[in-house]
Amino acid sequence: MLGWAERAPTPSSRNPSMPRSESTASRPIISMLPLVALLLLPGCGAIGDLFGEEGPTASIRGVEVQDLSLDGLTLRFEVEVRNPYAVGLPVAKLDYSVATGGEPFLTGAATDQGVIPADGSRTLPITARVGFLDLIRSVSSIKPGRTVSYAAEIGVSVDTSVLGRLRLPVKTKGSFPVPTVPSVNLVTLEWRSLSRSEASAVMVLEIGNRNDFSFNLDGLAYDLSLGGSKIITGEVSDVIEVESGRTSEIRIPISFKPSSLGIAAFRILSGSGSSWSMDGKVGLMTHWGRLRMPFQNKGDTTFTQ
Numbered sequence: 001m002l003g004w005a006e007r008a009p010t011p012s013s014r015n016p017s018m019p020r021s022e023s024t025a026s027r028p029i030i031s032m033l034p035l036v037a038l039l040l041l042p043g044c045g046a047i048g049d050l051f052g053e054e055g056p057t058a059s060i061r062g063v064e065v066q067d068l069s070l071d072g073l074t075l076r077f078e079v080e081v082r083n084p085y086a087v088g089l090p091v092a093k094l095d096y097s098v099a100t101g102g103e104p105f106l107t108g109a110a111t112d113q114g115v116i117p118a119d120g121s122r123t124l125p126i127t128a129r130v131g132f133l134d135l136i137r138s139v140s141s142i143k144p145g146r147t148v149s150y151a152a153e154i155g156v157s158v159d160t161s162v163l164g165r166l167r168l169p170v171k172t173k174g175s176f177p178v179p180t181v182p183s184v185n186l187v188t189l190e191w192r193s194l195s196r197s198e199a200s201a202v203m204v205l206e207i208g209n210r211n212d213f214s215f216n217l218d219g220l221a222y223d224l225s226l227g228g229s230k231i232i233t234g235e236v237s238d239v240i241e242v243e244s245g246r247t248s249e250i251r252i253p254i255s256f257k258p259s260s261l262g263i264a265a266f267r268i269l270s271g272s273g274s275s276w277s278m279d280g281k282v283g284l285m286t287h288w289g290r291l292r293m294p295f296q297n298k299g300d301t302t303f304t305q
Helices: 021-041 132-138 263-269
Strands: 055-064 070-083 087-098 103-111 120-132 146-160 164-178 183-194 200-207 214-225 229-242 249-257 271-284 291-305
Touching: 055 146, 055 164, 070 087, 070 132, 070 146, 070 164, 087 120, 103 132, 103 263, 120 132, 120 146, 132 164, 183 214, 183 271, 200 214, 200 229, 200 263, 214 249, 229 249, 229 263
Parallel strands: 183 291
Antiparallel strands: 055 070, 070 120, 087 103, 087 146, 146 164, 183 200, 200 249, 214 229, 214 271, 271 291
C-alpha cells in the first residue's frame, strides 16, 4: 500500500509547466547527450531494440471505496502500467489530484515504488484518504447526506536511461457518499400483555432516510427508556430498504419484567403514553459498502392495546 503525503491545493502553487529559469530550457539538449553517445557506440545503432516506437502506458484497472464511516473514506485506485521496452522502468513518482465540479479538494504524491518489469506490466495500488470535515470546509456545495461526483487524475512518472523521465497521466471518474445518520422515531408501543410480572409489546419504529441515496437498514442495536426509566436493551438484524428522502416502518417485538423497574415506572407503562429516548447504532448497506452509525433521539409516544 502506498503512503501518501496529502496536501490541499493552494492558489499560490507554482504551475510546474512554467519555466523557472534559463536552465530549464537547456534540459532537452542535455537529455539528448546520452542518446547521442549511444548512437555512436558500435552495435548500438538500433535504439529500437531497447526503446521501440510504442511507449509505456498507464490505465485504470479498478476503483473502490473503502473504510466508509461518518468521518471519511478511502479511495483506492488500481493503475496498470505496461512497459514495452527491453529494460525495466523504475517508478520515480506517483501523484494524484481529485476534484469535484472542477474544484480540486485533494492532492498527494509518493516516491520509490519499485520497477515496471521489462516487456511486462505491474499494477500499482494507490490510496487517497478523504476526510469529510475537510471536504465540507473546502467545497461549500457539499453537505452531509450528499453524493459527491469526482474526477481524478493520476500521474505515474517512470525513469528511462535515454529518454529521461516520462509522466504517464490517466483519468477516471466516480462518486462517493457523505453519509448522514438516519432518523429513528418511536411511533407507538402496542401492548400485547402488561402486568407487574410480565410485559410484551410491539415497538413500532420509523426509519427516515435523510441522504440523497437509498440504503438497506442492516441491523439495529438500541437502548429504550420510557418516562426517564430504562426499559430494555435489544438488537435486531432485520433488513429493510429505505429510499432516499423516504421513511420505512419496522416492527420489533419486545418483552421485559416491569417488576424490576419499580412502581413509578409501572404506572407510566399503564398510562396512554409517555416521553421516550433511544440511542444505539444502525447498520446501513449502501452502494459503496456497509457502515455502522451511532444514533440518538427522543420525543413523546402513545401506548395502544
